[in-house]
Amino acid sequence: MQVISIVSSKGGVGKTTLTSALAVMAASEGKRVALVDLDPQGSLESWLDRRAGDDLSFMDAEKASEAVDEIDEAQYDLLFIDTPPAFITTIEDAIGASDLVIIPLRASALDILASEDAVLMARAADVAHLCVINDAESRWKTTEAASKYLSAAKVPVAKTIVTHRAAYLGAMTAGKTGPEIDKTGTARDEISGLWSEIKAVLAKAKRGAKSRV
Numbered sequence: 001m002q003v004i005s006i007v008s009s010k011g012g013v014g015k016t017t018l019t020s021a022l023a024v025m026a027a028s029e030g031k032r033v034a035l036v037d038l039d040p041q042g043s044l045e046s047w048l049d050r051r052a053g054d055d056l057s058f059m060d061a062e063k064a065s066e067a068v069d070e071i072d073e074a075q076y077d078l079l080f081i082d083t084p085p086a087f088i089t090t091i092e093d094a095i096g097a098s099d100l101v102i103i104p105l106r107a108s109a110l111d112i113l114a115s116e117d118a119v120l121m122a123r124a125a126d127v128a129h130l131c132v133i134n135d136a137e138s139r140w141k142t143t144e145a146a147s148k149y150l151s152a153a154k155v156p157v158a159k160t161i162v163t164h165r166a167a168y169l170g171a172m173t174a175g176k177t178g179p180e181i182d183k184t185g186t187a188r189d190e191i192s193g194l195w196s197e198i199k200a201v202l203a204k205a206k207r208g209a210k211s212r213v
């Protein structure tokens with residue numbers, strides 16, 4: 001089993017949206033997927049309650065390290081952990097319990113600054129990490145500028161950019177994900193492109209410090 005946590009000290013960057021979309025994409029490939037929602041707001045859990053079908057399992061846990069200790073690793077291929085903003089101890093614990101940390105951000109200076117906390121924590125814990133530019137207007141110059149800025153700072157950033165689309169927003173209400181309802185197929189291309197990049201990083205990733213002790 002591999003553990004992916006989706007982390008940012010900032011709210012509203014797309015953690016829950018991307019967690020759900022990536023988990024569903026992985027499950028559609030036949031992976032056995034479990035989810036943990038560490039955000040007290042419980043958005044991921046309530047999304048799953050609205051979801052029809054049983055392609056994803058939910059696990060109750062207060063901390064990521066506790067979830068990893070308690071789960072039967074032979075039963076799942078992947079554990080996705082959605083995290084709250086600002087709760088630094090919870091975020092640090094999630095990073096330490098992960099094979100890979102996904103850091104969503106919008107293409108703005110404020111979001112780039114906010115993403116630095118997560119990048120520094122992942123670096124300190126020696127855990128693979130990947131920034132993902134989300135909710136982007138591809139026509140805006142800031143989108144490309146953000147990507148270039150992160151690459152210049154040697155921060156790993158996904159080539160796939162997740163664009164601002166009504167499908168991502170609307171899907172959550174119905175317990176679905178952007179790719180499942182976007183008739184243009186763009187959301188599917190984006191999330192499957194992102195998932196391919198994530199799998200390439202996961203192939204080389206190792207579990208963080210918290211779970212090695």
Ligand SMILES: Nc1ncnc2c1ncn2[C@@H]1O[C@H](COP(=O)(O)OP(=O)(O)O)[C@@H](O)[C@H]1O
Nearest residue numbers: 011012013014015016017135163164165168169
């Ligand atoms: N790519 C996107 N396109 C359109 N809306 C998005 C996109 N990503 C996120 N959103 C919307 O932005 C808001 C914040 O996203 P959410 O996933 O809840 O962020 P977080 O979990 O980081 O707080 C939600 O209303 C969500 O539907």
Ligand SMILES: [Mg+2]
Nearest residue numbers: 015016039043
């Ligand atoms: Mg959230």
